[in-house]
Amino acid sequence: MCGIIGVIDRTMSRMDGSHIKRALSLMDERGSGEGAGYVAYGIYPDYADCYAIHVFFDNLLEPKTKVDAILKQWGRIVHQEEIPTYEQPGLKKEHIPWRYFFKPYADLMVGTTNPDDDNVTNLVMKINSEIEGALVFSSGKNLGVFKASGWPEDVANFYRIEDYEGYIWLAHNRYPTNTSGWWGGAHPFNLLDWSVVHNGEITSYGTNRRYVEGHGYQCTMLTDTEVVAYLFDLLGRKHGLPSEMVVEALAPPFWDEIDEMPEKKEEFMKALRLTYGPALMNGPFAIVVATKDGIVGFTDRIKLRPLIVGENGSKLYISSEEAAIRTMDPDVDTIYMPRAGEPVIGRVVE
Amino acid sequence: MAEPLVIDVKGMHYSPLNKQIRAAVASGVKEIVLNNVLGQRFIGNGVRGDAKITINGVPGGDLGMFMSGPECEVFGNAEHAPGNTMDRGSLIIHGSAGDAVAHSMRGGKVFVEGNIGYRGGIHMKEYEGKRPILVIGGTSHAFLGEYMAGGLILVLGIDNEPAVQDRGIGSGIHGGEIVIRGDVDDNLLGVGAKKVEFTDDDLVRLSPVIEEFCGRFDIDPTPFLDTNYSRIIPASARPFAGKYTWE
Numbered sequence A: 001m002c003g004i005i006g007v008i009d010r011t012m013s014r015m016d017g018s019h020i021k022r023a024l025s026l027m028d029e030r031g032s033g034e035g036a037g038y039v040a041y042g043i044y045p046d047y048a049d050c051y052a053i054h055v056f057f058d059n060l061l062e063p064k065t066k067v068d069a070i071l072k073q074w075g076r077i078v079h080q081e082e083i084p085t086y087e088q089p090g091l092k093k094e095h096i097p098w099r100y101f102f103k104p105y106a107d108l109m110v111g112t113t114n115p116d117d118d119n120v121t122n123l124v125m126k127i128n129s130e131i132e133g134a135l136v137f138s139s140g141k142n143l144g145v146f147k148a149s150g151w152p153e154d155v156a157n158f159y160r161i162e163d164y165e166g167y168i169w170l171a172h173n174r175y176p177t178n179t180s181g182w183w184g185g186a187h188p189f190n191l192l193d194w195s196v197v198h199n200g201e202i203t204s205y206g207t208n209r210r211y212v213e214g215h216g217y218q219c220t221m222l223t224d225t226e227v228v229a230y231l232f233d234l235l236g237r238k239h240g241l242p243s244e245m246v247v248e249a250l251a252p253p254f255w256d257e258i259d260e261m262p263e264k265k266e267e268f269m270k271a272l273r274l275t276y277g278p279a280l281m282n283g284p285f286a287i288v289v290a291t292k293d294g295i296v297g298f299t300d301r302i303k304l305r306p307l308i309v310g311e312n313g314s315k316l317y318i319s320s321e322e323a324a325i326r327t328m329d330p331d332v333d334t335i336y337m338p339r340a341g342e343p344v345i346g347r348v349v350e
Numbered sequence B: 001m002a003e004p005l006v007i008d009v010k011g012m013h014y015s016p017l018n019k020q021i022r023a024a025v026a027s028g029v030k031e032i033v034l035n036n037v038l039g040q041r042f043i044g045n046g047v048r049g050d051a052k053i054t055i056n057g058v059p060g061g062d063l064g065m066f067m068s069g070p071e072c073e074v075f076g077n078a079e080h081a082p083g084n085t086m087d088r089g090s091l092i093i094h095g096s097a098g099d100a101v102a103h104s105m106r107g108g109k110v111f112v113e114g115n116i117g118y119r120g121g122i123h124m125k126e127y128e129g130k131r132p133i134l135v136i137g138g139t140s141h142a143f144l145g146e147y148m149a150g151g152l153i154l155v156l157g158i159d160n161e162p163a164v165q166d167r168g169i170g171s172g173i174h175g176g177e178i179v180i181r182g183d184v185d186d187n188l189l190g191v192g193a194k195k196v197e198f199t200d201d202d203l204v205r206l207s208p209v210i211e212e213f214c215g216r217f218d219i220d221p222t223p224f225l226d227t228n229y230s231r232i233i234p235a236s237a238r239p240f241a242g243k244y245t246w247e
Helices: A018-026 A062-074 A114-132 A152-159 A205-213 A226-238 A243-250 A255-259 A261-277 A322-329 B015-028 B200-216
Strands: A003-009 A036-041 A049-057 A075-082 A096-104 A135-140 A143-148 A168-173 A190-191 A194-200 A283-291 A294-299 A307-310 A315-319 A334-336 A344-347 B003-010 B031-038 B054-059 B066-074 B088-093 B111-114 B133-136 B147-153 B175-181 B192-196 B229-234
Touching: A003 A018, A003 A194, A003 A283, A003 A294, A018 A036, A018 A152, A018 A168, A018 A243, A018 A322, A036 A194, A036 B066, A049 A062, A049 A114, A049 A143, A062 A075, A062 A096, A062 A114, A062 A135, A096 A114, A114 A135, A135 A143, A143 A152, A152 B003, A168 A283, A168 A294, A194 A226, A205 A226, A226 A243, A226 A283, A226 B133, A243 A294, A255 A261, A294 A315, A294 B229, A307 A322, A315 A322, A315 A344, A315 B192, A322 B054, B003 B015, B015 B031, B015 B088, B111 B175, B133 B200, B147 B200, B200 B229
Parallel strands: B003 B031, B031 B054, B054 B066, B066 B088, B088 B111, B111 B133, B133 B147, B147 B175
Antiparallel strands: A003 A168, A003 A315, A036 A143, A036 A168, A049 A096, A049 A135, A075 A096, A190 A194, A194 A283, A283 A294, A294 A344, A307 A315, A307 A334, B175 B229, B192 B229
16 A cells, blocks of 8 residues: 655745645555655755755764764755654654755765765765664755654654645655565655655565666665665666656566557667666556656556546646545646556646 | 435544444435545445435545445545445446446446546456446546456447557456447457457347446437447456466
């Protein structure tokens, strides 16, 4: 199971988190109270040019001292504070959520066209794999993930999610099946601008993981979904593929469908499938991915998980259930179900 | 006639709602109207009797699961698996529905005016006098009638040409029949499914179903009362006989 919902306002007009909290809570039955989370884009306008690094600390002594040191070595901490939280009877505070607003020193990174992003990616991988008691779970600019083990409404109230205003929101209610529920295993998963919510399981996780690890990513969250964030970062940012093409690589048409395509398209799809064979994701899934420029939703090729789309003017909604969309926006005027593997894309218009 | 029981379910959880419905039907209430329905799951689950439940809004998943007798009429869309393992009675949906409509249904009728998602009629079954019927006014996504073991699926394809465009129709079908308006491309047939002619006898047999469906949604049945259908049935009663065991 698991429940997902995402929304974008394509004019970048910002929405507070109260609506998505209600929508996700409507899908409580899709989870088991062991993980829920939210991500919002555009919430830190005062620090829009800094990387907002969200970290779970087990304590503020040893792990935090180490993280402070590594960040100061590679850049400048513009501001830092504990993320405000509010005690909830149904939620046990197992970690201390902290946020840094961070500017990396670009001249420390050579051999890349994107020194800041690569610098931050390396820092995230280093902290998460080497520093015990610290886990970076959000590292993009002007965006933030808020997640914990608990029910959707409890996690939302814990972070007082309605105090944040974003033009993109994704939310997830977790029903862990293959690994146990913990704060780091809650969705969304994030790296830089990429955030992912996912219902289902990636049965090709082993292959996908080996593939991204060959490109310098390290999987540390003990669950399959984080690999999707790294695949999008690798294909979308480093290789520069547009979102539609990333989806075509991760959930490509079947070979017999490719055989039926016009020659040029057939040739292209064959090349894409061969190039990105180890990135192909198998198993049942419905996924919504966000970046600062938009959101994309898609399912596995035989559609073993639900996904429904709603539109109302500048707003595009993607969710597991229609009722969740209507909870957020009772006036939504178009509702439809996309085909299996078909990317549904909402882009900001500037 | 007694006044219907009207419940405003805005913001209500499905547990107290379904308890209330069950208690009402058990006490002899014949008509229930639910207003402002939004996402409440399991409405009408396991209810026995002959009540009429009118649902204004979008009910949550598994509408009418295990239901035996009542009629639920939905003025709105339905989510996943309406009619799941339904035994008797009917669901009339004035809208579209999600995936796995009529999942494992074993009796009664599910009428969907609009479209349905993937795996409609998955593992429908029949036994002696019990023969479930799923009728779709619009179109269906892939794997319609997957692992179907009995019953009837009828797709009229209104405003859709061809009526069904998605693959895997009747994948693993080993009982029952799928009837689709117009021709069906052979490439869309699933493993174990075969297409046969839709005969005059079939039309005589199915005319009452077509007329009843059209009657419920104020559609003129005349254009649908001909033999321009494709009939899809099992190629064999055991399509996977040699797949996991060897004889």
